[in-house]
Amino acid sequence: MAYVLRRFGQMLILVVIALAAVFSTQRLAPGGPFDGEKPPPPDILINLEAYYDMDLGMPAQFMGYLFGMAARDVGANGRPGRVHWVSIPKAAEVSITGSLDGEDLGETLVVRKWCPWGEWLRRFVDKPVDARPLRKCGIVRGDFGLSMTKRNIYVNDYVRDGLPGTLKYAIPSLLFALFLGVPMGFVAAYFQNTRLDFSMVSVGMIGTIIPNLVMGPLLIYLLANQLDGFFHWIFVDQLEWVELSRRQRTLNLIPSGKSGGPIHYLLPTLVLGTALLGRIVRLSRAGALEALRSNYVRTARSKGLPNWLILFRHVLKPGILPVVTYLGPVSAVILTGSLVIEFTFSLPGLGSQFISAATDRDYTLLMGTTVILLLFVIVLNFIVDLLYTWLDPRIRTGGSPT
């Protein structure tokens, strides 16, 4: 338990360092969220920067991002003024008339409570015509802030709508790689050093060696362009599973923009899945080989157990152990792969949001997607650790330093 806590602490530090790095580097990169083909005039730029607290120093911006801000005064010229980190002193109250939810507040401050989680009872300065974001709870309270280029969308909304799009392709890809890769590895191990072994390993490695960025267009060319007629013949003519719409002449395997029909899972899943396949084949092969050489398998053989029973009962569990260890890093591979496939196939998801956030210098959105991707990798690593102790009792009894 102490070990788990210590690792958790380490990860927290890692997350903060990573956040600080992304936070500062993106702001140091040339260009900003408000530059563009028609950048706003200087006056309006000042308004915009104040709106997003970019008029503050970078440390203050980072603190605000992490822990939120209680409020900002309405300063000179109607622009946001002094920052109140914790609560608003009585003296700083600004006389504003307004009403909230039908309640007439008269000349007073408006109190807002909003945060995805955590208590937040601070007072926010609000003006009736104010469009400033009032939700600045900080990421510690689960608030990723307001997008800087998409002015009415909270980064939380982006994550809510983008994550399913990413998982929709990530999960089938992982399943594809596991259910194909593990048996391939076991077959390779069982027929060690034969042609079958060699071909299993090489088939797996091909997908891993070819980068996603190349694999995507390659598969588009092979399956969607060259074999399009073949798939059309199967799905449309023979099986009649796909009904062509009024303008459609051929079956189109390339997913295009919106999450199209289920048939559009084919290409993205293949691209992402094959990227993982090689590693999984090799790891499960290695695991199976070690198990096959072990004493208990020899004993089982000598007892005359049939081969399939030995494989299932004695080789499977220890054999997939290396694969399970790999599932942590796999999440990173899949998520970075998602960036590429969402880009290649124009699919909606966190990856495409991440890319457009980076090119648009949408600082808050970029931070938000980065945090989510980071958390994903970390959480999966934790789950893997737990699975690992369950699969290999030696770890549970042996390795708990105090």
Next chain:
Amino acid sequence: MKKLLVSIAALAALGLSSVASAEMVLNRGGGDNPGSLDPHQISGTWESDIARDQFMGLYTEAADGSIIPGAALSHTVSDDGLTYTFKLREHNWSDGTPVTAGDFEFAFKRILDPATAADYAYLMHIIAGGADFNGGEGSVDAVGVKAIDDMTLEVKLASPAPYFIAQTTHNTAYPVPKHVVEKFGGDWARPENIVVNGAFKVDDWVIGEKLTVKKNPMFYDAGNVALDAVNYFPIKEETAELNLYREGGLDVTYNMPADIIDEIKAEFGDEVMITPYGGTYYYTFNATSEPFNNVDIRRALSMTIDRDFITTVVNTSGIVPAYSFVPTSLPGYQAQNPSWASKSYDERVAMAKDLLAGAGYGADNPLKIQLRYNTNEGHKNIALAVSDMWAKLGVEVELFNTDARTHYDDLQKQDFQVGRAGWIWDYPDAENLLALMASGKSYNYGQYSNAEFDALLEASYTQSGQERIETMQKAEAIAMEEAALAPIYYYNSKHLVASYVNGYVANGDDRHPSRWISISE
């Protein structure tokens, strides 16, 4: 292996079915994710398409883009051209509350409020006191907009602006429901809170995937709105959009890939709609430093650009060569070409060589310049072609590309020599483009400055009718002769419109309100 792939695909194909529905639904390419549903907080054309469906300004667009009464029934203008009085139409917000002049007053003041931080607020600087208030110096009470009574709105302008009526069709001049904005603050335009006065209202929005608007039964002309719903698909990638159109997933596209226009025309024939669009693609010269503070060098380089080659070989998407900054498609205005535009290309090159030699550049002292563009295949091809043309003069061109954000940041800071830029008018009026060449304006990237030009443009603000147009033409002629910038081509809009879509009419502003569109089976 193959067998396995096939069975996975087969599994995936299960459950695919096409549901026939009695509702009339239009699937439109949306271009990109809208950043907001708040008409005051948007700046992209893809965003104003959605805003146009949801809100109605004092005046609005007919299917062909012409201006017709919207929330206003009529208006009168005072003799000095400064005071506009609008008589409003009796109609309701989608929650049943009447739309009043107070909503307009509130909206105009809101977009100008520095706290709103609206990027496009500068369009409303034409309202008296607007620029000061927006710049943080004036007060809200000095802003020249007032609800005389519920149905009468008075707007006082800072200077006469004959284009003001056209501007009321723009999303910056849309009304917002005061009662809702006051209740929800910055969150009022979220789908669960929003209240609109247009023909459609947002129903569902999955960011990055689809935005659905449904017919607003409270819309004053709802009886004449044919569509029950419109789906906007935010697809940036033009090839992806084309694929979806091909599949039948879209009825109208937002754009199409410019490099394969001929193939698309062969495939879709009449469904291809290419229309001149109110804007110009141009190169800006940094006039604040050597060598482009020299007018001869600017002229020499501009006249050596072979626009015909660019529009017939480099980009064959039907664009039109440009010699003037104001597009020729602007009705009622005569675009002003520089004097050399009528000469043959060879003559121009010879002329340019003389100009450069006169400025002291030649074979022994070649002019070395850097040409900047934002990373994009189309921009690159044009930059390559242009640098080849300039090489004929012995000019050594270095190409330099950065992403759009960095690019425009550098342009604004005059950290460039020659830079690519483009401008689409906000409202169909020459002033909207000419202002980009006035001294000190922030969009005047090269900071071109000519006192005579400035004086003429200034004078045009107090004139009206034909006199005003002639003054603006004079101003443009000066700037074009001095090569304030080098126009390259006029933009066009490109859509695929399925044959069963009616009411999607080609127009120069590329505005296509869904309220006029219907689908025939």
